[in-house]
Structure formats: structure tokens, C-alpha cells
Amino acid sequence: MARIVSRIPITKARTNLGQVSRRAHVNRAYFILEKDGIPVAGVLSADELEDYLEMQKPGLKTQIRKSTEEYRRGESQDAGTFLAPCVANRLAPRSERPRLTAHSAW
Numbered sequence: 001m002a003r004i005v006s007r008i009p010i011t012k013a014r015t016n017l018g019q020v021s022r023r024a025h026v027n028r029a030y031f032i033l034e035k036d037g038i039p040v041a042g043v044l045s046a047d048e049l050e051d052y053l054e055m056q057k058p059g060l061k062t063q064i065r066k067s068t069e070e071y072r073r074g075e076s077q078d079a080g081t082f083l084a085p086c087v088a089n090r091l092a093p094r095s096e097r098p099r100l101t102a103h104s105a106w
Contacts, residue, residue, distance in 0.1 A: 004029040010040065 004023075010033040013020050023029040024045050031043035054060065070076050 005032065006030070007032045007034055007039070009033070010035050013043070 004027065006029065008020075008031055013031065013033050020031055020043055024031065024043050028045060028048070032039050033041040033043065067076075
């Protein structure tokens with residue numbers, strides 16, 4: 001899906017803030033707000049902003065890179081294999097499930 005990028009004067013954005021924010025949220029449109037023809041701000045959906053901010057965390061890109069390398073070397077498990085013990089535990093009768101103590105690590 002191609003992203004829509006619109007350049008609009010900041011005064012027009014102020015007047016039509018509800019419409020601009022709806023288009024950013026629903027249509028995933030981007031807006032570059034200009035003052036006297038100079039770009040001064042951008043508008044995007046809150047979800048995309050949160051994703052962007054998440055990617056700025058130190059170490060996250062390193063962890064993604066390491067995980068990708070492990071996957072390419074064949075050192076990863078498919079989701080079914082990884083989740084099988086969890087599903088089995090969840091389906092087991094309550095009396096057979098491992099008990100957590102106050103000092104157990106999650």
C-alpha cells in the first residue's frame with residue numbers, strides 16, 4: 001500500500017485538525033506541515049509514532065540483528081515447537097501444573 005504524503009500549510013492543518021488526524025489514523029496518511037513554505041512538523045498515526053519510538057531504544061536493533069542471524073544459521077524454532085510446552089501446561093489439569101512460589105522467576 002502506497003503511503004500518501006501531503007504537504008499543507010500549518011494554518012490549514014490547524015483549521016482542519018480533525019480531518020488531518022482522521023486521515024493519519026484511518027488512511028495511514030502522512031502530513032508535512034509548512035510555515036511560510038518551510039517544513040516545520042510532521043503528522044502520522046499514533047501507532048506509527050509508537051513503532052518509531054520503540055525502534056529508537058538502545059539495544060533493540062542489536063537484538064533484532066542477532067535474532068535474524070540465529071534464524072539464518074538455523075538456530076531458531078518454529079512457533080509450534082516453541083509454544084508446545086506452554087500449550088501442554090495450559091491443557092494439563094490444574095493439579096499437574098507446576099506451582100509458582102513467591103520466589104519463582106517469571
